[in-house]
Amino acid sequence: AQSVTQPDIHITVSEGASLELRCNYSYGATPYLFWYVQSPGQGLQLLLKYFSGDTLVQGIKGFEAEFKRSQSSFNLRKPSVHWSDAAEYFCAVAPGYGNKLVFGAGTILRVKS
């Protein structure tokens, strides 16, 4: 069965510092990969997605993610974090034959000033 692992439950970074959130998946083929963000009390908003092609994808709010097939990873990065980035981030995977999403447990990002 597919699974998604986000190893870090909580991460705290200083405002202006760089950020990397880790995501590893378990799946036999290359799945479709997504990062969503959830602000407190809100629904999920798509940050970026990877279907095929260039393995470095750009998203909204200055985020990017890199797909590494050899490591089964899709890590999310941002060069300079803003206080408004404090939220929970979810990595998700969809198999090529369908549209169901499997989510990781999420990483809560705290930004300190």
Add this chain to the structure above:
Amino acid sequence: DAEITQSPRHKITETGRQVTLACHQIWNHNNMFWYRQDLGHGLRLIHYSYGVQDTNKGEVSDGYSVSRSNTEDLPLTLESAASSQTSVYFCASSSGTPETQYFGPGTRLLVL
């Protein structure tokens, strides 16, 4: 962006009661999904539908049912609410495969 509405946004009910959570999307997306979100588990798929009259069970479907009588709506019913079903429920929709899923604002359900 797609717009999905969920109602109610908050619900308190008692064990054993039947509860229906509504989900409505305005974009005529074929695919609709229901997830529950619990601390430490991320979002888990309850039921999903790829079109009218089509429904499928997800990872955590026990105690839940859905019906799809039109394109815009996918109501989620808890046949006999249990305390274990206290959670935040999210509805999502997408237009195809693969496509981005757009999420509603969520319904917070408390079963006493």
